[in-house]
Amino acid sequence: ARGEFICMIGSDDVYLPDKLAVQVPLLRDAPPEVGVITSAIEFMDAQGNRIPQPDDFGIAHPEDVYLTLLNSCVIAAMSVLVRRSCYDKVGLYDESLPFEDWDMWLRLAKEYKFVYSPQVSAKYRRHTNSIFTARRQQMEEGSLMLLSKHRGYSAEGDTAIMRQTRLRSELLYQIGSPQAAHWLRVRWQDDRSLQSLGLYLLAKLGVSGKRVMQFQKMLGRR
Incomplete structure (x- = not known):
């Protein structure tokens, strides 16, 4: 791309006519x-009908965009306009990651400010068989890989990453991911708690995570 600004869109999403204007x-x-403009979007189903937007989607406070993004990717690619010069500074997309857009927003947020426009600029098509509903294990594993890449940037950021590691590693164990033991070990290295050590050892021994979580819930420990 040689233009002053760059925007992107998926093949089944839609720009509104005045997005660039x-x-x-x-x-x-x-x-x-300011390196990035992001905006409100509308969600639609596979047939193009408008559907409710998730409550936690979007940037309510652009000044905290980095910490917000560490919790989840709340910026849709088709809503964004980026200065081309920003990519010269932060580099291109990391295609080794399953969520390269999310990684890019985090990298940009470390270097530039974001401005949020409440005006809807695009429509995002959400399929019922998308990665968010049909591939939960891959989504959680990919999220942990991505977040690990951003450790060490700030103490506040590391705290958020450790919190996400705690939640997502436990979920992986519950759904039976082969990678659960690895991420539970990372969790234990973060907090050095007996609970984290216990979960890591149980996962390593092949004890069912679903049963362990049910037992924990019964005891009121969660």
């Missing part, structure tokens, strides 16, 4: 420390 002036007139 709204976003380009916003980014062009913004100070140089």
Whole structure:
């Protein structure tokens, strides 16, 4: 790409006609420390019918975008407009990761400010057989891989990553992921708690995570 700004879209998503007319002036007139414009979007089903947006989707406070993104990817690629020069600084997409968009937003958030526009710029098509519903194990494993890449940037960020590691590793154990023991070990290395050590050892021994979680719940430990 050789233009001043870059935007992207999936093959089954839709830009609204005025997306660029709204976003380009916003980014062009913004100070140089602003590298990204993101906006509200609408969700639609496979047939194009509007569906409710998840409550936790979107950037309510752009000044905290890095920490917000460590909890989940709440920026849709088709909603974004980025200065081309930003990619010269942070590099291209890391195709070794399953969620390269999410990784890119985190890398950009370390270097640049984001501006949020409440005006809807695009429509995101959500399929019932998408990765978010049909491939939960791969999604959680990929999320932990991505978050591990961003350890060490800030103490506050590391705290958020450790919290996500705690939650996601336990979920992997519960759904029977072969990678659960690895991530439970990372969790134990983070907090050095007896509970984390116990879960790691149980997973390593092949004890059913689903049964362990049911037992924990019965005892009221969660």
